[in-house]
Every structure is written in C-alpha cells, then in structure tokens.
Amino acid sequence: MKPITVEGGKGTVELKAEGVLHLVWKPGTVLAADDVHAAIAKINEVAGDAEYPMLIDITNTQAVTRQAKSAFSIKCAASRIALLGTNPVSRVIANFAMARRSMPCPTRFFKSRDEALAWLLGASSP
DSSP: OOEEEEEEEEEEEEOOTTEEEEEEEETEEEOOOOHHHHHHHHOOOOOOOOOOEEEEEEEOOEEHHHHHHTTTTOOOOOEEEEEEOOSHHHHHHHHHHHHTTSSSSSSSSSOOOOHHHHHHOOOOOO
C-alpha cells in the first residue's frame, strides 16, 4: 500500500508487505496531542480489525508536547511498537514519550531499522 497522510499532514501511515505498520513523522515536526490522536485514528483505519507490529520513525521529530506524551498511552492497532531514531534528540524524545507511562503494548527504542524490524517480526517477548 502507498503511504496515507495523517490528518494535519505531519506524518504518514503505511502497512508494508512484511505486515508492519510504518508511521513516519515529517522532518521538524512538533507533536501535539491532536497529531497523536490523528495518527492513532489513521493507524486503526489502516489496520481494520487486526493488530500489527508498528515501526514509528521519530528520527526527524523536533519535539513532543506534554499533552502528546499523555496520548501515547492510548491503545491502538499496534501489537508492539519500535521507536526508531538515529540521533540524540530522537533518544530524548523516545525517553520522554515512554517515561513513567504505561505503554499500551511492548515498546522499545532502536537506532537501527534492521534491529527494530527484527524485534517487531521475530521477538516473542517484550
């Protein structure tokens, strides 16, 4: 399938052939709660009644608001989530998103797309 733009235009969602949802945020994005809610709605729409592992590329994300952080605890069609970031800012954003929150499914941060996909597709434990 081709990437579908999330309402608000800050990201895209795609269900790849290997059965992994990909959410990619546009460069310089500052995530607000509305952006996260729009992404969750699009993810659920794409997934239908199924659950899929999901890769979220936050490499070029600039910041996450406190309100957006709370929205990350909402359950969506993801069975597990790999946050992908290749720079120190990505790591800070991932830590901020996951800090002291009960994530709705197993969630980990990765610097490597290959490692993230291996965990999403092959790991049986969180």
